[in-house]
Amino acid sequence: MSYAASHRSKESENISDTSSFITVKDLYKTFHTPEEKVEVLKGINLTVSKGDIFGIIGFSGAGKSTLIRCLNRMEIADSGVIRIGEHQIQDLPKKELNLYRQKIGMIFQHFNLFDSRTVFQNVAYPLEIAGYSKKEIKHRVESMLELVELGDKINSYPGQLSGGQKQRVGIARALANQPDVLLSDEATSALDPQTTLSVLDLLKDINRKLGLTILLITHELDVIKYTCNTMAVLEKGLIVEKGPVRDIFFNPTSETAKLFVKINANFSAKQWVFEGEAI
Amino acid sequence: MNLHNRGGFEVIKSAFGPEVWAIVAPAILDTLYMTVLTMIFTLVLGLFLGIVLMVTAEEGLQPRPLFNKALGAVVNVLRSLPSMILIILTLPLSRLFIGKAYGPEACIFALVVSCVPMFARLVESSILEVSKGKIEAAKAMGTPNIPLITKVLIPEALPSLIRAYTIAVIAIISVTALAGSFGAGGLGDVAVRFGYSRFKTDILIAAVLVLVILVQVVQFIGDGLSKYITKKRFLI
Numbered sequence: 001m002s003y004a005a006s007h008r009s010k011e012s013e014n015i016s017d018t019s020s021f022i023t024v025k026d027l028y029k030t031f032h033t034p035e036e037k038v039e040v041l042k043g044i045n046l047t048v049s050k051g052d053i054f055g056i057i058g059f060s061g062a063g064k065s066t067l068i069r070c071l072n073r074m075e076i077a078d079s080g081v082i083r084i085g086e087h088q089i090q091d092l093p094k095k096e097l098n099l100y101r102q103k104i105g106m107i108f109q110h111f112n113l114f115d116s117r118t119v120f121q122n123v124a125y126p127l128e129i130a131g132y133s134k135k136e137i138k139h140r141v142e143s144m145l146e147l148v149e150l151g152d153k154i155n156s157y158p159g160q161l162s163g164g165q166k167q168r169v170g171i172a173r174a175l176a177n178q179p180d181v182l183l184s185d186e187a188t189s190a191l192d193p194q195t196t197l198s199v200l201d202l203l204k205d206i207n208r209k210l211g212l213t214i215l216l217i218t219h220e221l222d223v224i225k226y227t228c229n230t231m232a233v234l235e236k237g238l239i240v241e242k243g244p245v246r247d248i249f250f251n252p253t254s255e256t257a258k259l260f261v262k263i264n265a266n267f268s269a270k271q272w273v274f275e276g277e278a279i
Numbered sequence: 280m281n282l283h284n285r286g287g288f289e290v291i292k293s294a295f296g297p298e299v300w301a302i303v304a305p306a307i308l309d310t311l312y313m314t315v316l317t318m319i320f321t322l323v324l325g326l327f328l329g330i331v332l333m334v335t336a337e338e339g340l341q342p343r344p345l346f347n348k349a350l351g352a353v354v355n356v357l358r359s360l361p362s363m364i365l366i367i368l369t370l371p372l373s374r375l376f377i378g379k380a381y382g383p384e385a386c387i388f389a390l391v392v393s394c395v396p397m398f399a400r401l402v403e404s405s406i407l408e409v410s411k412g413k414i415e416a417a418k419a420m421g422t423p424n425i426p427l428i429t430k431v432l433i434p435e436a437l438p439s440l441i442r443a444y445t446i447a448v449i450a451i452i453s454v455t456a457l458a459g460s461f462g463a464g465g466l467g468d469v470a471v472r473f474g475y476s477r478f479k480t481d482i483l484i485a486a487v488l489v490l491v492i493l494v495q496v497v498q499f500i501g502d503g504l505s506k507y508i509t510k511k512r513f514l515i
Contacts, residue, residue, distance in 0.1 A: 072419055101421035110414035116434035117510050126420045128430070159513030173420075 020047035022054075022071070024179065027080035029066055040066045041077070042237040052218070053207050053214045055224035055245070056188075057260060058234035064217040067184050067234065071215070072104045073097060077274040085180055093265045102130050103172030109186040111166040113158040119145065119169050120154045126177045148202060164195035171202060175212070182206075184216035188223055217255055221264040225249060233257045281480040294484040303469060303485045306495075310465035310493075313383045317390040318448055324395045325447065326440075328354070329402025330428060340424045362454045365393040366461050375463040378455050386463035394451050401443035409435045438514075440507040443499025456490060466490055467475045 024046040025095055040063040048054040068077040071082060075088055077199045080087045087100055113122050123141045132140070136178045145151050148168040167187060184203070188196040204227060207214055208264055218224060224245055225232050232242035233256050240254035252258045282290055293299060335343040352514045366389040368406060373385040381404070409432055417431045454470070459467025474483025509515050 002348050074415065074419055095423075098421040101419055104419070105414070106419040108412060108416060112410070112412040114413060114431060114435060115514060116418075116437065125417075125430070129380055129420060129426060131420050157512045206378075 003007045003083060011159070014191060021085065022046070022048040022050075023051035023081070023083040024071075025081040025083075027067070027070060027082065028078045029063075029070065029075065029131050030078055040237055041070070044080070044234075044239055046232060046239065046242070048215060050213055051205070051211045052073075052230055053216070053228045055222055055228035055231040055235055056217045057219065057221060058217075059219060059256065061236075062234040062256075063232055063237045064219075065185060068215065068217050069088065069113045071181075071183060072101050072106060083272050092242075102126060102177050103175075103179050103181075105171075105179035107167065107174050107180040107182070107187040109171045109189045111158070111163075113166055113169055113173070115158055116124055117157075118154070119150060119156050119158070119161070122158065123172045126173060130177050138174055139171075144176050147175070147206070162195075163191050164198060165173050167191065167194075167195075167199050168202065171199075171206070175206065175210075180213065182212055184214060186218060187216065189218065189220070196223070197226070202245070203227060209246045221249075221260045226265075233260070281478040283478065290480050291484065292393060292421065293481040294488070296481070298299065299481050299485050302473065302482060303466070303489065306464065306466045306469040306486065307489055309383055309460075309463075310452070310455055311457070312469075313387060313447070313463065313465055314451055314493075316387050317451045318393045318395060320387070321360075321394045321398050321447055322444065324391065325398030326402055328395060328399035330432075331397060332403045333406050333432075334424070334428070340427065354396040354399060356502060357392060358400070360393075362389075362393045362457055365389055366458055370461070381462035383464055386458040386461065389458060389461075390451060390454055393454055393473075394447060397450060398443065398447040401446060403442065405436045405439040405443050406432050408439055439510045441501055441505040442509070445505075448497050450503070452490065452493055452497070465484065 006147070025043050026045050026187070027044040027170055028039075029041040033041055034207060037050070044063075044067060045105075056064055056067065066075055070077045071084065073092070077090060084104070089100060091096070092100055114125065117125065120141055123144050124127050124137045127137045127140055136169065142151070142154075143152055150165060150168050150172065153165065156225055158169065158176070158177075161169065171182075182203075191199060200223065202276045203214060203216075206212055216223070216227065228245050230243065231245045231248055232249065233254055235254065235256040241252070241257050250256055252261050285293075307476070328350075332347065332354070334340045334493055335347040335350070337344050339347075362370070366386065366504060369389040369392050370380045370385070373388045374380045377385055379502065413431060414427070415433060418428050421430070455463070456467030456470070457464045459469070460471040462468075466489055470483050470486040473479040474486060506515075
């Protein structure tokens with residue numbers, strides 16, 4: 001076992017570490033269909049420290065989306081503990097759950113902007129829900145749109161924007177109410193490579209400027225390599241590997257992680273050859 | 280004037296004559312009065328009922344499967360009855376509440392009962408078309424159910440809701456015409472009493488013409504409004 005791997009396993013024991021901001025402990029989730037029951041999460045343990053950009057990678061059906069959706073209780077786990085900050089979220093009553101969700105930003109693969117609202121109104125939405133005054137909303141929305149560099153699109157409708165611009169609005173909307181955590185559910189999977197880079201740059205920028213904790217899930221190793229400090233590999237409902245991105249990338253121990261690195265290397269090599277030919 | 284003793288052209292010319300319109304014009308007002316009143320009731324009650332159906336469904340925002348099934352059954356029963364039967368069935372109710380079973384007011388009861396369930400189902404299906412992702416996003420931002428309905432579902436479904444309401448209004452006009460022959464008055468009444476019973480083809484033509492124009496105007500306004508909103512949002 002390499003140094004990195006042993007270091008990693010030691011870290012995973014520190015699950016109740018007080019410095020961790022998000023703690024997930026023994027999380028189980030099973031979906032029941034009439035024909036069968038599908039165990040999606042089979043005992044997830046995870047800690048994310050404050051201000052980290054944490055990436056979770058896995059193939060389709062590994063349970064990534066279910067895991068991230070458990071964090072704001074869009075999906076109700078069967079058992080286990082989820083703690084974010086001082087909130088123990090699985091026990092929150094409905095009203096408090098809504099207040100808590102207002103402090104968790106989330107961005108989506110298909111953006112999920114409201115077509116009936118302009119860019120301004122989309123970003124204003126979470127503030128309206130939280131009950132801010134009109135003046136406060138205007139001030140906040142304008143500064144948010146400045147942050148995502150969409151000040152000139154303030155009165156446009158989502159229908160007029162490109163995919164990258166839509167995701168920027170999604171990010172501004174997710175950040176408008178100054179959340180403690182940003183959850184990113186495959187936020188760049190529907191974007192072209194160049195736009196993906198600019199959106200990831202924005203996420204890194206926000207992380208640095210606001211000290212925001214970001215948890216993102218993806219099926220692309222490049223996204224994690226480019227953005228995250230720490231990562232976890234999810235395989236069939238279990239975390240098979242976690243630790244600093246660099247360690248896992250250079251020293252994958254699980255089958256899934258090895259496969260991801262191999263695929264990544266293949267693609268990069270091809271790209272390089274292609275670029276070489278083009279020159 | 281009818282086709283038994285006059286030529287076709289003369290009958291049509293007479294359909295635009297002052298004698299015919301002296302009978303048809305007041306009937307237009309009666310029809311509009313009934314239609315507009317029913318439109319208002321249908322809009323309010325149908326929207327409410329449709330949203331209740333959607334919210335309480337098994338996959339809805341606040342699932343109440345038993346209540347939903349019962350309500351759905353009532354709606355289906357009302358929808359499966361032909362409007363004519365509903366009008367006859369609700370006449371005693373009109374007598375009970377309004378004190379008479381004839382005239383425009385009396386038939387509004389029947390019109391509402393026959394049009395609300397239809398519009399409610401249209402509202403339900405319009406709102407179900409709002410993408411799951413938008414609802415997810417709204418929920419993830421901590422939106423309680425009422426603002427979710429008023430700030431997200433209704434605005435997002437608005438073009439589709441307007442088209443649904445257009446269909447409902449046209450149905451209301453057609454049922455209003457039918458109610459005419461049950462003592463409600465209006466264009467349907469004129470068409471039956473004069474055009475059918477007394478062979479006054481010119482009056483029949485005039486009444487039908489007005490009904491056709493009414494429906495065309497409603498469809499034009501509905502389509503236009505729905506398209507305007509869709510265009511404003513750059514969705515087409």
